[in-house]
Amino acid sequence: MQLTGFGTSEDLGRVNASLVLRTVLAEGPLARAEIADRLGLRRATVTRVAARLLEIGVLREGEPNRSNPGRPTVPLELGGHDRVVLTAHFGTRELRVGAVNIRGEMLQESRRPYRDPAPEAVAEMAREGLGALAGELRGGETRVLGVGASIAGWVDPATGVVARFAPLGWTDVPFGRLLTDELELPHYFDQTVRGLALAERMIGAARGHQDLLMLWVGNVLGAAIVNEGAARQGPRGAAGSIAHFPVGEHGHACECGRTDCLQQLLTDGAILRDAIGAGIVRPSASIRTLVQVAEDGDEAAMALMAERAAVLGRAAAAMSNLINPPLVVAGGLVPTARGFMPAFTEAFERAGERGGEIRVAGSAFGDAAPTIASAAFLLDAFYRDPFAFDPA
Numbered sequence: 001m002q003l004t005g006f007g008t009s010e011d012l013g014r015v016n017a018s019l020v021l022r023t024v025l026a027e028g029p030l031a032r033a034e035i036a037d038r039l040g041l042r043r044a045t046v047t048r049v050a051a052r053l054l055e056i057g058v059l060r061e062g063e064p065n066r067s068n069p070g071r072p073t074v075p076l077e078l079g080g081h082d083r084v085v086l087t088a089h090f091g092t093r094e095l096r097v098g099a100v101n102i103r104g105e106m107l108q109e110s111r112r113p114y115r116d117p118a119p120e121a122v123a124e125m126a127r128e129g130l131g132a133l134a135g136e137l138r139g140g141e142t143r144v145l146g147v148g149a150s151i152a153g154w155v156d157p158a159t160g161v162v163a164r165f166a167p168l169g170w171t172d173v174p175f176g177r178l179l180t181d182e183l184e185l186p187h188y189f190d191q192t193v194r195g196l197a198l199a200e201r202m203i204g205a206a207r208g209h210q211d212l213l214m215l216w217v218g219n220v221l222g223a224a225i226v227n228e229g230a231a232r233q234g235p236r237g238a239a240g241s242i243a244h245f246p247v248g249e250h251g252h253a254c255e256c257g258r259t260d261c262l263q264q265l266l267t268d269g270a271i272l273r274d275a276i277g278a279g280i281v282r283p284s285a286s287i288r289t290l291v292q293v294a295e296d297g298d299e300a301a302m303a304l305m306a307e308r309a310a311v312l313g314r315a316a317a318a319m320s321n322l323i324n325p326p327l328v329v330a331g332g333l334v335p336t337a338r339g340f341m342p343a344f345t346e347a348f349e350r351a352g353e354r355g356g357e358i359r360v361a362g363s364a365f366g367d368a369a370p371t372i373a374s375a376a377f378l379l380d381a382f383y384r385d386p387f388a389f390d391p392a
């Protein structure tokens with residue numbers, strides 16, 4: 001929470017509004033008295049703040065609860081489903097353009113492979129997609145709060161400079177500027193796994209957690225280390241690179257010139273390569289097919305998934321021994337497939353040596369994670385100060 005400038009009663013009202021709204025987002029619907037109890041605020045304060053949030057339509061009153069004796073209580077729930085964040089996610093091979101509402105629910109998503117990997121061309125493609133989607137939504141009741149974008153590479157969110165994004169061959173590209181220069185809406189551009197960690201904390205598997213280790217397995221591998229509510233960025237935004245984490249002796253040569261790197265066992269591409277090599281799926285199969293085959297109970301596919309889950313579990317245990325988080329969340333299509341988390345958890349538990357119990361969980365967002373992650377920073381800004389997005 002941003003408390004700078006805190007001091008006037010107006011500021012205090014905004015802080016309280018943010019607290020009330022976040023409580024309803026995470027735990028709602030709730031009666032005013034329940035919100036007051038959870039936050040340690042006076043009931044009159046909650047009533048006053050809620051009135052302003054009801055007025056702008058971000059909260060609404062639910063069905064009165066008549067089960068208790070006395071006056072029925074009226075729960076407050078999140079309103080404002082017409083408010084959306086437009087999103088752009090820059091993956092290794094494709095662009096996802098989407099829309100996410102203020103509950104963090106993905107309303108739309110379209111995916112297109114890159115025509116041309118040049119930064120200008122990719123930015124142009126995203127602007128076209130976002131413009132088309134905004135035009136489509138404008139006809140209805142929808143209000144666009146802003147644009148949230150994320151990339152699976154090293155990025156400095158303060159400058160928007162992508163320090164490195166190997167899949168497209170980018171180094172020190174001022175991509176944030178290319179993307180948002182002419183954009184008149186509020187916008188955020190950051191790294192996907194950091195966005196995902198924030199989304200998990202707001203509405204997913206890490207609700208109520210200020211500290212966690214977030215892992216991502218997709219076309220790339222990544223991690224976010226969240227400490228006291230802030231994800232570590234480090235020089236050039238490169239924190240969380242686990243692709244070249246050394247694991248065992250598998251002997252696969254890596255693009256970095258070494259062997260035995262984690263990404264040679266654990267990206268979608270690496271798992272698929274080995275499944276095809278073992279004859280588990282056809283050479284033309286996608287990772288989605290492989291996950292489906294495992295979910296359908298194919299023993300060889302399940303065994304491969306379990307083996308890779310154990311590799312990630314041991315790597316996560318080594319990282320956790322170092323940073324000692326209370327929670328580890330794993331996201332991506334493979335980690336959220338059936339059977340992955342039990343094998344991951346078992347290997348993680350066995351390899352750990354740590355101060356206290358560490359809970360592990362799968363991401364709440366499955367395959368929608370990149371789009372929801374892209375919306376997270378803008379959603380967070382909205383929940384910090386909903387009135388700033390409602391000038392009327």
Ligand SMILES: [Zn+2]
Pocket residue numbers: 243244254255256257258261
């Ligand atoms: Zn490597």
